[in-house]
Amino acid sequence: MTHSRYDEHSPPAGDWRREYWRKNLRLMMILLSVWFIVSFGCGILFVEQLNKIEIAGFPLGFWFAQQGAIYTFLVLILIYAVRMDRLDDEYGVSERDEDGERL
Amino acid sequence: MSEIQLWTTIFIVLSFGVYIYIAWRSRVSETESFYVAKHGVPTVANGAAIAADWMSAASFISMAGLIAFLGSDGSVYLMGWTGGYVLLAMLLAPYLRKWGKYTVPEFVGERYSEGVRTLAAAAAVIISFTYVVGQMNGGGIVFSRFLGIGLTGGVLIAAGVIFLYAVLGGMKGITWTQVAQYTVLIIAYLIPAVAVAQQVTGIPIPQVSFGQILDELNAIGAQMGLEQYTEAFAQQPMLDMFLVTMALMIGTAGLPHVIIRFYTTRTVRGSRHSAFWALLFISLLYTTAPAVGAFTKLNLLEGINGTSVNALPQWIENWARTGLVSVKDGVDTINSVSNDPAAGADLTINNDILVLASPEIAGLPAPIIGLVAAGGMAAALSTAAGLLLVISSSVSHDFYFRRIRKHADDYERLTVGRIAMGLAVIVAIVAGINPPAFVAEVVAFAFGLAACSFFPALILGIFWKRCNAKGAAAGMVAGLALTITYMIYTLEVFGTAEHEGFFGISPEGIGTIGAAVNFIVAIIVSKMTAPPPKHLEEMVENIRYPAATPRMGAAATPDRPEGGES
Structure with missing residues (x-):
């Protein structure tokens, strides 16, 4: 269905490229901030403060460092992969065969 | 032969049989039907293969x-x-996939220059070699326990098996073998973990249930003069934890044998999704x-605390033979x-035995113990x-081929490759018998080296068009020099003296500083020298967009606005 858009986007060169790249970078920066906060923030820098809170036997900072950060990483990559699929489609740069099917 | 040895032999032989069978079958079907090969590997399977490739003895046996x-x-x-x-997933895989070169030295060679390529090849050898030492040591521990011999004999056998396996060749290319190895290692890891969690807390989900024993663990640890289990920075200062974590993260992203796996996906999109599946399998x-660490520690301490030497559990005697467990005279x-x-x-107690010994410590049946050994071997x-x-x-x-004999034929190149492999194994045996640290730590050094050399060169190569060959080369040399010097200074490597580090920075954490130095040097030197040729800038521009540019030649338009610099 997005195949038709594939052709619309060639000219004017430059503008759409810059826009696509900027959106990619913005998404990346947001996700990497979360990456930094859950691992280095919650797991290391503020681990002692968070450890004062206890949930299901786990001091919270300890939980982030040994469990929570890993779950978050997983979600971050999933969000990135899915959002980028959409962005690729929107700008007509997703990889498709002659019939417009995803490769 | 004891019951444990019997089951270990059964599982190791059986799992090896499966790997070799799969490798042989996939070959047959590839030549028989072109269709299968053309269809490529599903993203999920590729993710499992990356997970097996990447999770080594350090993850399985040592961590x-x-x-x-x-x-x-x-x-x-x-x-x-x-x-x-x-x-x-965000910074490297999609762009390297789009570039389409198959190894890190190849990418670097094309993006920068042949000289940088040689430098990268040397770095790849150093990194991979350090990493192999960890695997030799890990595999050696498995064999030495289950054959009841010392660590030296164990390392020799493991090295022999690993060498044979690598020389059998091509196996690496066959993703399905690695999918099988992943399956073996994850089953071998999860079954005892679930059994122990159920046994101790009654909740068979280790991730959830180990929260319930943390208080107990802190209490019994205190009795035995150990640090509080859940207390942060009890053994490492905050600065060092920060640096080690960062070095391992950016090292993972720079490891040559991991990056190579993202080229087996068919598309740029596939490389992003493969990263997700890989991490999903890894995070299992x-x-x-x-949880395994916490439960094993609790069982271990409860089993020995205040116990008379004559009444110690059986596993201690079993493992004492390897020389990795000892009671003070x-x-x-x-x-x-x-x-x-x-x-x-x-x-x-040597750290590295705990996972392998955990079923014994918890008193689980012999088949499970054998299964864990097979899992450890699969990982190594x-x-x-x-x-x-x-x-x-x-x-x-x-x-x-690139530097010495440009006319070397395939046969000659293959022979040189095999000789290099053999030499690496021999040196790795020596290092594996006298490792400078525990398996996971040895492997962490490899990550530090990858962090300080490849990561900055790749990131700048992708995101900064202005970065040139001189900058990249200077950065890599500076990063590696600093990191290697510090590691040799702080560790006993082949007989060098051991020194205290500076500011509490451990040799595992220095890779982060090395990477920062690499970035700074690369940027300064690039700025001071001529920009890279125009066609390279266009290539860098092109890898940003997954599909072939919507209109052919659009990227080469000279009046293209000079934007997108990051």
Whole structure:
């Protein structure tokens, strides 16, 4: 269905490229901030403060460092992969065969 | 032959049979039907293969034991070895896939210059070699326990098996073998973990249930003079934890044998999704590992605390034969335990045995013990084979073929590759018998080296068009020089003296500083020298967009606005 858009986007060169790249970078920066906060923030820098809170036997900072950060990483990559699929489609740069099917 | 040895032999032989069978079958079907090969590997399977390739003896055998002794500070390995995938998925994999070169030295060679390529090949050899040492040592521990021989004999056997396996060749290319290895290693890891969690807490989900024993663990640890398990920075200062975690993360993103796996996906999109599946499979083990560490430590301490030397559990006698567990002479009852032989505790236990011994410590049946041994071997083998291939391809292709004999034929290159592999194995045996640290730590050094050399060169190569060959080369040399010097200074490597580090920075954490130096030097030198040729800038521009540019030649338009610099 997005195949038709594939052709619309060639000219004017430059503008759409810059826009696509900027959106990619913005998404990346947001996700990497979360990456930094859950691992280095919650797991290391503020681990002692968070450890004062206890949930299901786990001091919270300890939980982030040994469990929570890993779950978050997983979600971050999933969000990135899915959002980028959409962005690729929107700008007509997703990889498709002659019939417009995803490769 | 004891019951444990019998089951171990059965599982190891059986699992090896499966790997070789799959490798043989996939070959047959590839020649028989072109269709299968053309169809490529599904993203999910590719993810499992990446997971097996990447999770080594360090993850399987060593990590949970290290966490058991480090407690909260062991988190560096958990976050460090998973967080790197976020960087890989967002910063590297899609762009390197689009560039389409198959190894890191090849990418660097094309993006920068042939000289940088040689430098990268040398770095790839050093990194992979350090990593192989960890695998030799890990595999050696498995064999030495289950054959009842010393560590030296164990390492020799493991090295022989790993060498044969890598030379059998091509196996690495066959993704399905690695999918099988992943299956074996994850089953071998999860079954005992679930059994122990159920046994101790009644909740069979280790990730959830180990929260319930943390208080107990802190209490019994205090009785035996150990640090509080959940207390942060008990053994490592905050600065060092930060640096080690970062070094492991950016090291993961720079490891040559991991990056190579993202080229087996068919599309740029596939490389992003593969990263997700890989981390999903990896996190199955990585979220279980801290639970294994906690449960094993609790069972261990409860089993020995205040026990008379004559009434110690059977597993201690079994493992004493490897020389990795020892009771201090003249001790009647066990009142202290340590992983450091220099600490002079009543009972000294090497970290690296804990996962392998965990079913024994918990008193689980012999088949499970055998299964864990097979899992450990699967982890060591799948990684070591991949690493030896990186070494051999770097030496024969990037170095010998490109630099020494440009007219070398395939046969000659293959021979050179095999010789390089053999030499690497021999040196790795020596290093594996006298490792400078525990398996997971040896492997962490490899990550530090990857962090300080490849990561900055790749990131700048992708995101900064202005970065040129001189900058990249200077950065890599500076980063590696600093990191290697510091590691040799602080560690006993082949007989060098050991020194205290600066500011409490451990040799595992120095890679982060090395990477920062690499970035700074590369940027300054690039700025001071001529920009890279126009066609390179266009190539860098092109890798930003997954599909072939919507209109052919659009990227080459000279009046294209000079934007998108990041």
